[in-house]
Amino acid sequence: xxxxxxxxxxxxxxxxxxxxxxxxxxxxxxxxxxxxxxxxxxxxxxxxxxxxxxxxxxxxxxxxxxxxxxxxxxxxxxxxxxxxxxxxxxxxxxxxxxxxxxxxxxxxxxxxxxxxxxxxxxxxxxxxxxxxxxxxxxxxxxxxxxxxxxxxxxxxxxxxxxxxxxxxx
Numbered sequence: 001x002x003x004x005x006x007x008x009x010x011x012x013x014x015x016x017x018x019x020x021x022x023x024x025x026x027x028x029x030x031x032x033x034x035x036x037x038x039x040x041x042x043x044x045x046x047x048x049x050x051x052x053x054x055x056x057x058x059x060x061x062x063x064x065x066x067x068x069x070x071x072x073x074x075x076x077x078x079x080x081x082x083x084x085x086x087x088x089x090x091x092x093x094x095x096x097x098x099x100x101x102x103x104x105x106x107x108x109x110x111x112x113x114x115x116x117x118x119x120x121x122x123x124x125x126x127x128x129x130x131x132x133x134x135x136x137x138x139x140x141x142x143x144x145x146x147x148x149x150x151x152x153x154x155x156x157x158x159x160x161x162x163x164x165x166x167x168x169x
Contacts (some may be wrong), residue, residue: 017061018111020118021103023139025162028131031094034074040129041065041076041100042085047121048104049081055117058108063118065102069095070155099158101139135162 001159032040047058067089074089104118119136126133 002081016058016107017107018109018114019061019103019105020111020115021101021139022115022118022122022136023099023101023158023161024122024136025097025099025134025158026126027097027134028129029096030130031096032131033094034072034089034091036129037067037074037091037098038076038087039090040125040131041067041074042078042087043129044122044125045076045078045085046081047125048102048118049121051117051121052104052106052109052114053081055109055113057106059106061105061107063102063104063106063164065100067101068099068155068158069097071095072107074085084167097128099162103139127148142151 007028024115045063045065048063052060052063060080062079065075067074067076069091071093072089074087074091076085076087079083096130102118102122104114106114106117109117110133122136124132
């Protein structure tokens with residue numbers, strides 16, 4: 001097998017791991033309960049993983065999502081197509097708007113391919129479920145420490161982030 005150079009491995013590391021993060025505001029006219037949102041989030045994580053593998057990924061490191069609402073939080077993730085998906089969390093009541101953050105860490109494909117697979121997976125599942133993506137933007141890595149403040153304060157910050165500020169976004 002031919003030796004692969006660092007520029008062909010996928011990103012800026014010796015082992016060829018690429019990542020992409022995004023955030024989005026999603027909405028649906030009919031309120032979404034936690035069962036619906038957990039299922040949708042799991043489908044998104046699997047769709048992203050499948051699309052990455054179809055692009056030639058060697059392995060899925062971790063594809064995870066964190067969904068915040070004024071009614072509660074849901075997390076979903078996968079570590080690979082063969083491993084399935086997992087989700088946790090609940091809502092106090094159904095909601096029309098959710099804020100979704102997704103991080104995809106994948107080995108063996110370039111960052112642009114991870115981005116394409118992530119966005120395609122989210123859009124495909126949202127459309128299939130009748131959920132509109134109101135606005136999306138690139139997002140940096142998140143972890144539990146990002147969510148230490150009250151859910152009301154965090155949801156307010158998310159809402160402010162997606163308000164129109166200027167024409168360029």
